[in-house]
Amino acid sequence: MRTVNQQRFEARRRQIREAALACFKRAGFHQTSMADICAEAGMSPGNLYRYFDSKEAIIETICEHDRLEVMSRIAAIGGRQDFFDAMLTVAAAAMTEGAEREKSRFACEVLAEAMRNERVAAIVRRHNAALLEMCTQAIAHAQAMGQVDPGLDARLAALLLMGTAEGLGIRLMLHPDVDGAGAIDAFRLHVARFLGLGR
């Protein structure tokens, strides 16, 4: 059971994370200073630095938070009989929810920054390697259960499916006139045919 102090510590970290996200959205990661984040969070620098020693450390916690969220969704898929439908539910949510579109934008921002900032690049690589590994295991599990074509390389299949969901999410941002529900249906057909489900 978490102590009151731990709960306060985590609440404060969440407050900073949300303030940082608001700043990054407004001005971009590179242009945001720790002072901007302090102002947004309504905290003094002395107080904020007790929780995070740099912008990169805040990026790290944002990526970590996203990863845990995605991982818990994928973990839920792994344990289910209807792997295919469960996975599509996750992917469709990622592509259509407004909040997730914000995340696509943030991901682009972080990726652009990773080009120039080795510390951010290392965070992004670690974050994505863990996600890819988990997605690979979910597919391998579905193959073992006879739900996915066993001839596919699970890791490459995971890479492709993650890439497809991500790329389609970006495309939906770029083409606001495209019917989101139609795109999700096309994605469903796309994935089903690839996984060899014949639906």
Place this chain on the structure above:
Amino acid sequence: MRTVNQQRFEARRRQIREAALACFKRAGFHQTSMADICAEAGMSPGNLYRYFDSKEAIIETICEHDRLEVMSRIAAIGGRQDFFDAMLTVAAAAMTEGAEREKSRFACEVLAEAMRNERVAAIVRRHNAALLEMCTQAIAHAQAMGQVDPGLDARLAALLLMGTAEGLGIRLMLHPDVDGAGAIDAFRLHVARFLGLGR
């Protein structure tokens, strides 16, 4: 036939475009000033402003240049009997060539900027709408020739294929340890099954 003056004008614009790309790669779009681009191109501001009145105008010409290049590749596909192989050649090149990976990074940078800069957002939307339209026509043509499942919505299929190639390109950047050739093979299978080619 182009006059010598026109050729000089275009050569100068290309020189500026390449100088700007070098700056954006080093420091990012947002952090690069027109003065930085002048220094990189070895031109005076007075001279550079004869060609471009803003960073956004340079972004526009870079997007335009990329679009014409991609369009000429897609146009070449549209006219060929072996639509499927021709398309995969283009997509595989986009995903594996080092130069194209640079382009993926630049695309992320522009996309992040488009969040905050309406002029850049308009360029990105226009650029992508034209590409999507051309890719849609190529797929519709292949459907008419019996090379692609006629039951697919050509525009949504184009959106998915562009998204998949783009997303996989990003994934390959994020996972430098993944075997690029294996990923291209998986992509080939993915696309073939989706298009209903049964290969």
